Amino acid sequence: MNHVIIGAGPAGVVAAETLRKLVPEANVTLVGDEQEPPYSRMALPYYLVQQIAESGTYLRKSSDHFSRLNIDVRQDKVASINRKQQQVMLSSGGAVPYDKLLIATGSRPVSPRIPGMDLPGIYACWTLEDARNIAARSKPGAKVLLMGAGFIGCIILEALAKSGADLTVVEMEDRMVPRMMNDTAGGLIKAWCEEQGVHVHTSTKVTAIEKNGGSFSVTLNTGSTITADLIVSATGVHPNVDLLAGTGVETDDGILVNRNMQTNDPNIFAAGDVAQGRDFSTGEYSVQAIQPTAAEHAQLAARNMAGIVGAVHRGSVNMNVLDTLGLISSSFGLWMGAKDGQTSELLNRDRYRYLNLQFADDVLVGATSLGLTQHVGVLRGLIQSKTRLGVWKERLLEDPTRIMEAYLGSTQALGFNARIL
């Protein structure tokens, strides 16, 4: 049996390891087109601030990890997929036959169509190579412009600000992290950044970029112009589906998969950022592009590729955690609220503390937090377990900080009950 995986990010690597465990005899081939050993993009910001060495970004730390597991890692680019002959054609010329194929090609940054966007010296922070370039240019006092204050933008923001650069952020939406934070939380993050000396322009677009000697001259839709020595673009990502063009494998935003992570070709599966998988909260299929979902997809895909019956995706809870210059925020599930749902909210603007819980009936369906670092995962637990909160819902409406008590009180044997359970 030949299992072939395209893409050596977290989804590809987890799938390869899971397959190795489930089907010890099978051939497992992992094809990745970057020159480094499989690494984590999530760790790049920490590399950027020199908190870790390049090797600290590697997904697996021992150098013989993949050979020890007998996983054949190929550094090559896949040129095309031949579904009829069940072969993956490599750019270097060879072909790899497959019985089951997993597409885990991830996503890539997209650039807005702006005059000057293709000038040299404008970087996305996406690959280790990008990070090296940014690290070399983001120096104390350097004027740095960050385009985009979404999740990825905010993660890089931290690294750029820590480098001592004079940082300006431009976001076209009306708040920071618009796809993860509501108005209140997004507004607080903006205020926090400004308090730390970062210039933040929301509801603002870059309309043109020109090179002016050694630096850039950037025109905004507000009419003003700013100067920058370095421009970092974080204006969104898009699934890498190009490889499937003309193959007949169905795509929408990402690759369409069923609850077994299987595409319309029963021998081809997809996982991670490239897969349009089931969302736990909505039941709809969407691209989540987050690490825990990539790992979940990968494990499920591998189990299905190995022929395990009943490995069905219940849906992944969309969730994120973000550290913006020390202000920690997270959001889960239907953080924007459910239809006919109820909200419990606690805000301390001066201390940048915020907690917002969303209920449907007496079940937690979403949450947003700011400044919360303790027990935050229980929000995911309550959402994913669909725990009926009963009396605890009223208590959480009064005091949303009692999430751990609500979880323990609703699910664990406490006090007298413990004796009879």
Place this chain on the structure above:
Amino acid sequence: MLKALQLEPEKCTGCLQCEMACSYENEGIFNPSKSRIKVFTFHEEGRFAPYTCTQCAEAWCLHACPVEAIVINPVTGSKDVLEDVCVGCKVCTIACPFGTVNYNADTGKVIKCDLCGGEPACASACPTQAITYVDADHTGLDRMRAHAAQTIPRN
């Protein structure tokens, strides 16, 4: 045989000595906010409940870690954070559905219960045996795991 922490809320008086012991053992200071075990207060029921990582088989934290900084301790079976590998991305803190992996802003790393390598200080400190470290088969661990399995469906 693997051992596990047995937590019995009905025996807990809320004295918080477990939190002090945990903090001192792991951080060298008496600071309950740095404790890996927490005692939760239930005023309405007049109860206290100590709670920490159950070292669950699913190991959500371990699978969510992007840099292999959480590993299984071969001796105790606990899921341990390798502090020198952890980059502080906090994904495990949102992935753990029990809320028992926490971020420590002072170190920029996450912390969780590692059973103190096999001699949990919380159990030693507990004066009422609400926290004991016993053979896994004999504990309420099965009860806790049953709850975990019931509340968090596996994919």
